[in-house]
Amino acid sequence: MxxxxxxxxxxxxxxxxxxxxxxxxxxxxxxxxxxxxxxxxxxxxxxxxxxxxxxxxxxxxxxxxxxxxxxxxxxxxxxxxxxxxxxxxxxxxxxxxxxxxxxxxxxxxxxxxxxxxxxxxxxxxxxxxxxxxxxxxxxxxxxxxxxxxxxxxxxxxxxxxxxxLPFASSKTSNLSQKVVLSAGRMDKGDQKGFLRLIDIWEIIQKDENFKEWKLHIIGDGLLKEEILHKIQAKKLEHSIILLPFNKNIEKEYLKASIYVMTSHFEGFGMVLAESASYTIPSIAFDINTGPSDIIDNKKSGFLIEDGNLQEFANKLKILMQDESLREKFGKNAKEKVQKEFSxxxxxxxxxxxxxx
Structure with a gap:
């Protein structure tokens, strides 16, 4: 023993x-x-x-x-x-x-x-x-x-x-706020794919129907300056908000209606499980491991062919314009993580x- x-x-x-x-x-x-x-x-x-x-x-x-x-x-x-x-x-x-x-x-x-x-x-x-x-x-x-x-x-x-999941939250996002969330460490290698997330958001912002939506990115690290410069170069400062890491991330989940992961690789993708626990639907690239263990495609979120930025933006638009679909996916997401990852x-x- x-x-x-x-x-x-x-x-x-x-x-x-x-x-x-x-x-x-x-x-x-x-x-x-x-x-x-x-x-x-x-x-x-x-x-x-x-x-x-x-x-x-x-x-x-x-x-x-x-x-x-x-x-x-x-x-x-x-x-x-x-x-x-x-x-x-x-x-x-x-x-x-x-x-x-x-x-x-x-x-x-x-x-x-x-x-x-x-x-x-x-x-x-x-x-x-x-x-x-x-x-x-x-x-x-x-x-x-x-x-x-x-x-x-x-x-x-x-x-x-x-x-x-270290906790079983009784709180849920109401999924009505026009906020898309992403979080992760901003390492030099851009493992989390924040630079391509900015490209995706640029596609979104070209559509007048989504001008009121905001993208919140939580994280710190050596890549943060480069991320900020890219946001400024694309003139997206009004719709992309960079937030520092803080221990109380729950309040950020509760503000969000969609979670997005654009990582190039993951072992698991803990933030997807955490966001699901707040009934938030997710969209992620279908990389080798991680997202597909947590997201049931077209049931609790969307899995996108890795690198297909346009398709990612298309699916993100579908969720952004359909609150009832967000609610359906979010409910399924929470049920899955409670059953499999408690x-x-x-x-x-x-x-x-x-x-x-």
């Missing part, structure tokens, strides 16, 4: 999907196990999301990854990461009956204590080929069964466990693999 779960990640103080999943898991595990979070870096003073008081946080360094320059980031992601991994290995060399859960790629257990179990969550799509680091872990947890066959070729113990359903799967 495992007695303690140790969770490792890059930076618990950053506001991203992986960090939120980590904290949700830690809070859920803490009802049954002793839980400690090990954060490789510390860019801000406090964790980005609410953490239960019985969970200990250990910062392995006070290095600020978020504001580091390019050369320093290379150092932190290579040599320094290996050094910190070695410190962790030494710390746990005599431990037993504990799980070491890597929430991202920063902890590398290249030497293992056989009395411990080593898990790794893989938040994004499967890589093109097997990585050596897979062999460091006893179990790999993936978020979608869509690439299960590929994963099983690379590792003998693959578990499919989606992310869960904390109770997902934690049964986690407790099963943690209790061996």
């Amino acid at each position: 495992m007695e303690k779960i140790n969770i490792f990640l890059k930076d618990i103080t950053e506001s991203g999907g992986g960090e939120r999943v980590c904290i949700n898991l830690a809070n859920a595990f803490s009802k049954k196990y002793e839980v400690e979070i090990f954060s490789f870096y510390k860019s801000f003073e406090q964790p980005a999301y609410e953490l239960y008081k019985n969970i200990k946080i250990s910062y392995l360094s006070n290095q600020n990854f978020y504001h580091a320059n390019k050369i320093k980031k290379i150092f932190l992601k290579t040599f320094y990461r290996y050094f910190l991994s070695l410190l962790i290995i030494l710390k746990f060399k005599n431990a037993k009956n504990e799980i070491l859960l890597a929430n991202d790629g920063y902890f590398l257990p290249f030497f293992k204590n056989k009395k411990l179990k080593y898990f790794r969550i893989w938040h994004i799509k499967a890589p093109k080929k097997k990585k050596k680091i897979f062999d460091y872990f006893d179990t790999l947890i993936i978020l979608s069964a869509k690439e299960l066959d590929k994963w099983q070729e690379w590792h003998k113990n693959i578990q499919v466990i989606p992310n869960f 904390k109770e359903v997902i934690m049964k799967k986690w407790n099963k693999i943690a209790s061996f």
